Amino acid sequence: EAGVVQSPRYKIIEKKQPVAFWCNPISGHNTLYWYRQNLGQGPELLIRYENEEAVDDSQLPKDRFSAERLKGVDSTLKIQPAELGDSAVYLCASSQPVNTEAFFGQGTRLTVV
Amino acid sequence: AQRVTQPEKLLSVFKGAPVELKCNYSYSGSPELFWYVQYSRQRLQLLLRHISRESIKGFTADLNKGETSFHLKKPFAQEEDSAMYYCALRKTEQGNLIFGKGTKLSVKP
Numbered sequence A: 001e002a003g004v005v006q007s008p009r010y011k012i013i014e015k016k017q018p019v020a021f022w023c024n025p026i027s028g029h030n031t032l033y034w035y036r037q038n039l040g041q042g043p044e045l046l047i048r049y050e051n052e053e054a055v056d057d058s059q060l061p062k063d064r065f066s067a068e069r070l071k072g073v074d075s076t077l078k079i080q081p082a083e084l085g086d087s088a089v090y091l092c093a094s095s096q097p098v099n100t101e102a103f104f105g106q107g108t109r110l111t112v113v
Numbered sequence B: 001a002q003r004v005t006q007p008e009k010l011l012s013v014f015k016g017a018p019v020e021l022k023c024n025y026s027y028s029g030s031p032e033l034f035w036y037v038q039y040s041r042q043r044l045q046l047l048l049r050h051i052s053r054e055s056i057k058g059f060t061a062d063l064n065k066g067e068t069s070f071h072l073k074k075p076f077a078q079e080e081d082s083a084m085y086y087c088a089l090r091k092t093e094q095g096n097l098i099f100g101k102g103t104k105l106s107v108k109p
Helices: none
Strands: A005-007 A010-013 A019-024 A031-037 A044-050 A053-056 A065-068 A075-079 A088-095 A108-112 B003-005 B010-014 B019-021 B024-026 B032-038 B045-049 B072-074 B083-090 B097-099 B103-108
Touching: A005 A088, A010 A019, A019 A088, A019 A108, A031 A075, A044 A065, A044 A075, A044 B097, A075 A088, B003 B083, B003 B097, B010 B019, B019 B103
Parallel strands: A010 A108, B010 B103
Antiparallel strands: A005 A019, A019 A075, A031 A044, A031 A088, A044 A053, A065 A075, A088 A108, B003 B024, B019 B072, B032 B045, B032 B083, B083 B097, B083 B103
């Protein structure tokens, strides 16, 4: 079992450019989370999916961030356009029905220059 | 608002010494509390959760509702315990985890 798989691991882009992150959760996990972790901080939730439905996106900056989870499996998180302050590690996690252990991916480290 | 506070950014101890990583939370209901650990170059992983009341790798944590604390303890620290430790809270009615800022534990030989 590979666990939660994220790609790319690292991404460097210029500000105002678009960027996308991909996440493949553990097979059978219906709940998927995207977190953002700024330097020196703990992870903060961006969006949570139950199957293909976004059930909590209250912390997602919707003017520039978007996410989708087609068919309730893989998910993509997009930023367009990126800003310098978006530099962070973007973590994906998945779990079975909502109140069980969340398993995290390795994360994507985004640097916006 | 719900909040998790880890007052120490860095905790440095010698091998064999006791270690306590502090965690305080604010939440009006009955939360679930967790400790997550991230070893160097590895992903964030669950260390223990309060409802399990178990010891993992020699670590224990007791939920103190009166003091709203969930401190992580180990009587004899090992070098391999060096890592980032995050305390997290989950409200019982939904699945989102609210993390503290983390404490870096450094165990010196």
